[in-house]
Amino acid sequence: MHFVALDVTTESADELREMLTAWTRAAERMTYGAEAAPGGAVGLGPYGVPTDTGEALDLPPSNLTITIGYGPTLFERFGLEARRPDALEELPGFMGDDLDPATSGGDICIQACADDPQVAVHAVRNLIRLGFGVVSVRWSQLGFGRTSSTSSSQATPRNLFGFKDGTANIMAEDTAALDEHVWVAPSDVSGEAAWMAGGSYLVARRIRMHIEVWDRTNLQEQQDIFGRGKLKGEPLGGTDEFETIDFAAKRMDGEPAIPMVAHVRLAHSSNLGGVRILRRGYNFTDGSDGQGHLNAGLFFIAFMRDAHKQFVPMQRALAAKDVLNEYIEHTGSALFACPPGLGPDEDWGTQLFGR
Secondary structure (H helix, E strand, O other): OEEEEEEEOOOOHHHHHHHHHHHHHHHHHHHOOOOOOOOOOOOOOOOOOOOOOOOOOOOOOOOOEEEEEEOHHHHHOOOOHHHOOOOOOOOOOOOOOOOOHHHOOOOEEEEEEOOOHHHHHHHHHHHHHHOEOOEEEEEEEEOEEEOOOOOOOOOOOEOOOOOEOOOOOOOOOOHHHHHHHOOOOHHHOOHHHHHHOOOEEEEEEEEEEOHHHHOOOOHHHHHHHHOEOOOOOOEOOOOOOOOOOOOOOEOOOOOEOOOOOOHHHHHOHHHOOOOOOEEOOEEEEEEEOOOOOEEEEEEEEEEEOOOOOOHHHHHHHHHHHOHHHHOEEEEEEEEEEEOOOOOOOOOHHHHHHOO
């Protein structure tokens, strides 16, 4: 994964709209494994400036997907105020946050995912190139090894603490759950904001994991923190990863099998009034922190119908009680509105501006 947040630097609505239209054409080509523009790498001759950077030449499409989103700040400009969905409000601060403004927020985001990291980076690089003079990079994040399964055909992957992550995630095959929890319904938006129907809100949180401290913690404490077994991912007190969690189960000493401050208990929908989200995060390692520790963690990405009704109450519960907080800290945060898929005669420019 290559994720980038951008600031819009132009004051011209026409330039922004034209860039989004150009992005649509380039994104469509690159997802098919073609250059960002026909003959873009070398086809313009020795004295022409290439319109494709070339590092993906000879590489297959690698299942490249490109997702874009719009931040709340974008709608304060360009006459877009009436087109901002009501749910697109900045996220509040949470207990324990240590957010860096330089790695938070943004007017626009691009998320490129592919089986080959070079293909993902090529996609982001070329969209940024097309946006020269219109947008500038605010922050970016590379990630690897998705940390949640999103299909019943996938095995549950592990995070950098070694635990299976996202066992109870919404799966692609569960279309009813997607409609209820992920996709923005037509009834959620009105007026000029109706373009967002069928889209989804993306929450991005950069979570630093203090892995050196974790690596000196005994196995039982690790399992109590998550509320699951490390080997198979079964809820404590159970035997199978996907069995219904029994939060009333007791240990031999009469204490809850799943501690009251365990991550799985606090994050489970049954303890959050039915709140669910679609998790799609990635691991990351960004060198060292300058103090002899790896700068590593989870780049948490989740999609949902309304972040303020779903993510906010979930994160408040976790921030207040989750014992996992002793080993992590949230250092970046952003919210974006990801538009629905495009029809054959649409592009991102006309979709956003409505003309």
